[in-house]
Amino acid sequence: MTAIGHEIREFPGEMPPGLLGTLEPGPAEEVRLRIESRELRTATRLLREMGARFITVTVAQQPEASLLVLLAYRATVIGLRCPTEGNADLQPLLDDWPTARWAFQELAERHGVTIAGRRLTAPDADLLDQRVDGLDAFAIPYGPVRSGIFEAIQFQIETGGESVVSLQTRPFFKHRGMEARFRGLVPSRAVHVAERVAGIATVAYACAFSQAVERAMEIEVHPVAERWRAIHCELERLACHLDVIAKEAETTALYVGHARFQILKERVMRLRARLSGSRFGRGVVVPGGVHAVPHVDRQALRAELDDLERQFRRDRKLFTATASMTDRLIGSGTLPRELIDEFAAVGPLARGSGVATDARHERPYGDYRRLGLQVVTHREGDAMARVSVRFDEIAESLRILHQALAHLRPALDEHPASPGRLSGCACGWVEAPQGELVAWVEIEDGRVANVHLASPSLRNWALFDHAFSNDVLTDFAFIEHSFGLTPAGADR
Amino acid sequence: MLNWLLRGIRGGRITTRYPHRAELPPDGFHARVEVLRDTDGDGDMQRLCPTGAITVDDGHIRLDHGRCILCGECVRLAGEHFGWYDGAYEIASRSRDGLLSDAAIEDHVASRPSLGELGSALRRSIHVRHIDCGSDGSEEWEIQALWNPYYDIQRLGFFLTSAPRHADILLVTGGVTEPMRGPLKRTWQVIPAPKVLVAVGTDACSGGLAADSGLIAGGVDQVLPVDVYVPGSPPAPIAIMHGLLQAVGIYNPEQVA
Numbered sequence: 001m002t003a004i005g006h007e008i009r010e011f012p013g014e015m016p017p018g019l020l021g022t023l024e025p026g027p028a029e030e031v032r033l034r035i036e037s038r039e040l041r042t043a044t045r046l047l048r049e050m051g052a053r054f055i056t057v058t059v060a061q062q063p064e065a066s067l068l069v070l071l072a073y074r075a076t077v078i079g080l081r082c083p084t085e086g087n088a089d090l091q092p093l094l095d096d097w098p099t100a101r102w103a104f105q106e107l108a109e110r111h112g113v114t115i116a117g118r119r120l121t122a123p124d125a126d127l128l129d130q131r132v133d134g135l136d137a138f139a140i141p142y143g144p145v146r147s148g149i150f151e152a153i154q155f156q157i158e159t160g161g162e163s164v165v166s167l168q169t170r171p172f173f174k175h176r177g178m179e180a181r182f183r184g185l186v187p188s189r190a191v192h193v194a195e196r197v198a199g200i201a202t203v204a205y206a207c208a209f210s211q212a213v214e215r216a217m218e219i220e221v222h223p224v225a226e227r228w229r230a231i232h233c234e235l236e237r238l239a240c241h242l243d244v245i246a247k248e249a250e251t252t253a254l255y256v257g258h259a260r261f262q263i264l265k266e267r268v269m270r271l272r273a274r275l276s277g278s279r280f281g282r283g284v285v286v287p288g289g290v291h292a293v294p295h296v297d298r299q300a301l302r303a304e305l306d307d308l309e310r311q312f313r314r315d316r317k318l319f320t321a322t323a324s325m326t327d328r329l330i331g332s333g334t335l336p337r338e339l340i341d342e343f344a345a346v347g348p349l350a351r352g353s354g355v356a357t358d359a360r361h362e363r364p365y366g367d368y369r370r371l372g373l374q375v376v377t378h379r380e381g382d383a384m385a386r387v388s389v390r391f392d393e394i395a396e397s398l399r400i401l402h403q404a405l406a407h408l409r410p411a412l413d414e415h416p417a418s419p420g421r422l423s424g425c426a427c428g429w430v431e432a433p434q435g436e437l438v439a440w441v442e443i444e445d446g447r448v449a450n451v452h453l454a455s456p457s458l459r460n461w462a463l464f465d466h467a468f469s470n471d472v473l474t475d476f477a478f479i480e481h482s483f484g485l486t487p488a489g490a491d492r
Numbered sequence: 493m494l495n496w497l498l499r500g501i502r503g504g505r506i507t508t509r510y511p512h513r514a515e516l517p518p519d520g521f522h523a524r525v526e527v528l529r530d531t532d533g534d535g536d537m538q539r540l541c542p543t544g545a546i547t548v549d550d551g552h553i554r555l556d557h558g559r560c561i562l563c564g565e566c567v568r569l570a571g572e573h574f575g576w577y578d579g580a581y582e583i584a585s586r587s588r589d590g591l592l593s594d595a596a597i598e599d600h601v602a603s604r605p606s607l608g609e610l611g612s613a614l615r616r617s618i619h620v621r622h623i624d625c626g627s628d629g630s631e632e633w634e635i636q637a638l639w640n641p642y643y644d645i646q647r648l649g650f651f652l653t654s655a656p657r658h659a660d661i662l663l664v665t666g667g668v669t670e671p672m673r674g675p676l677k678r679t680w681q682v683i684p685a686p687k688v689l690v691a692v693g694t695d696a697c698s699g700g701l702a703a704d705s706g707l708i709a710g711g712v713d714q715v716l717p718v719d720v721y722v723p724g725s726p727p728a729p730i731a732i733m734h735g736l737l738q739a740v741g742i743y744n745p746e747q748v749a
Binding site: 123144145146147148149150151152172173174175176177178180181185189192193196197198199200202243254256257259260262263265266269270273274277278279280282283291314315318321322486487488489 | 495496497499500503506517518519520521522542561562563564565568576578622623624625626627628629630631632633634635636637640641642652654656666667669671672675679700701702705706707708725726728
């Protein structure tokens with residue numbers, strides 16, 4: 001129990017002398033620092049210079065009402081907490097962290113601070129707030145009604161017809177108030193809400209929420225349950241990555257390729273249905289463990305994975321050998337490494353630009369503490385690199401699945417270990433297929449009091465506006481698919 | 493290109509023969525929650541459901557599939573009365589009342605004619621348009637799956653179009669958030685008659701978990717008249733296909749051929 005008990009955690013490495021604050025107790029890998037609001041700017045700037053990565057900013061109610069800035073630093077999550085007397089001035093933080101734009105604005109709106117202009121979380125599809133430079137340029141509002149079966153989001157593209165002069169992403173058309181929906185529920189019921197925030201990453205959201213609850217309430221999870229979580233997480237990653245690749249093939253009108261990758265994805269979905277009763281792995285993860293897993297024929301499961309891998313290898317070989325396919329991806333939507341760092345991007349997007357960030361590796365959780373993992377990176381930073389990262393990660397996920405299945409005991413359907421405490425707050429994190437997902441959860445008397453989800457989709461989308469430096473309008477779909485994000489996760 | 497072609501052919505036929513032949517879910521699939529015993533209900537059962545899909549009236553239990561998000565709380569905690577049903581994917585109904593567990597035959601009667609009844613010439617060339625009004629993203633995956641080689645809905649004459657003016661069917665996902673209300677109405681407006689609207693997913697049928705958030709309309713039928721409801725969180729591809737066939741009025745398999 002000591003590993004998950006709340007105590008004062010040491011600052012990783014040397015605490016910089018200019019950082020004035022009091023360390024507070026928290027669960028493992030979580031460094032909590034209480035600072036005065038006038039010190040916030042100095043603190044964030046110092047940490048940024050040391051290489052900390054912005055995760056999110058929110059208002060926490062525990063242990064007292066405060067502004068909470070979450071940063072990833074080395075193998076820890078640093079929580080900077082400053083008690084709010086009235087309204088804290090957010091503007092300086094915004095200057096330091098361009099990626100924080102949406103998180104700040106969302107926070108400001110929810111807590112009654114209006115930033116000049118319209119409300120972000122209530123976008124107007126007809127309102128063009130794009131200024132058009134030059135005589136021959138015009139602005140296209142693309143979305144929220146998309147062409148094809150895609151989720152609602154809007155892009156305002158300023159173009160002269162070919163080159164993209166500038167682009168502005170406008171999320172929040174799908175804001176459903178999911179974070180507020182958690183409040184007052186017992187964790188085992190609240191997990192159903194987590195599963196329905198971003199449907200394509202159901203298991204990742206359920207795991208992030210459950211792990212936060214377990215850390216807040218000091219619940220120890222059985223290793224068998226952790227293994228099943230990892231299995232479902234990796235199956236979800238397979239489905240999401242195959243979906244991205246299939247969509248890229250469709251965009252090039254490589255129809256057989258599209259069909260082949262769709263077949264692989266459908267097989268993964270059916271496998272998940274056999275294992276959990278749901279094609280999206282819903283109802284598996286629950287705070288404290290997993291729900292009963294149907295009896296599986298391990299031999300059949302491994303045979304299915306083997307065949308999947310064989311087919312995948314062949315399709316991948318053809319994909320990378322098809323010049324009409326790769327020509328559209330190579331050099332498209334190039335994101336230099338500096339931009340990734342500046343915007344604190346995560347997931348396959350960051351790994352495609354050579355940044356080896358992966359929550360499973362940085363702060364191993366659950367079964368990933370036991371399973372080996374190779375973080376895949378490509379350096380080119382273009383759409384092809386992001387697709388290649390996904391190709392390699394599919395192979396890696398299949399390897400992890402084989403490893404996990406090799407030593408598999410039947411799952412236990414008992415909610416073990418009573419909670420160590422009934423009130424508390426903590427972060428939980430997972431590497432969702434879209435990138436690092438962090439959940440901030442506060443529990444009061446065994447019920448969820450406050451939840452904030454730092455979705456990888458929202459953070460990575462800030463970068464989309466900058467992905468068109470050398471690209472033309474027809475590259476749009478390729479670049480969008482290579483990001484592989486979900487508006488539902490971003491808007492919540 | 494030839495390599496791809498050979499690769500495609502080598503796999504053989506994997507496409508379902510639905511609706512000419514039944515397609516059954518795998519064992520243990522959560523196709524829907526079934527009321528195993530609808531008597532002796534008590535008031536506590538209503539509280540089991542996070543979306544208020546269960547109502548108990550004088551001991552009589554009624555489940556509204558249009559509100560059910562398939563979380564399984566009732567199956568786990570009141571297993572005598574509720575169970576998972578994996579016997580069939582089909583769940584779509586042409587009326588909202590048809591989604592109630594105790595729906596009578598007359599509850600299934602559609603209030604409006606289907607596309608097939610409106611113009612039978614359309615039967616083998618139906619164009620489908622989709623609009624997302626606040627789903628969780630999973631419904632989009634299941635709709636996309638209809639055009640993959642396993643389901644290949646094109647063989648039944650359904651085509652995907654990106655132009656609403658070419659569309660005959662509008663598929664709507666999500667419980668309609670405020671910013672999507674206007675775009676939804678305008679999309680519907682420009683679709684030429686005859687046209688039908690299919691609500692896909694529990695969110696689209698009733699708003700699901702976010703129904704009381706004050707941020708969504710709480711179901712597509714609060715904004716526009718719905719012709720076919722396909723509940724599920726998310727509904728499986730076959731369930732959506734069944735909904736589309738109902739929308740056209742050709743669910744009867746002989747009519748498809």
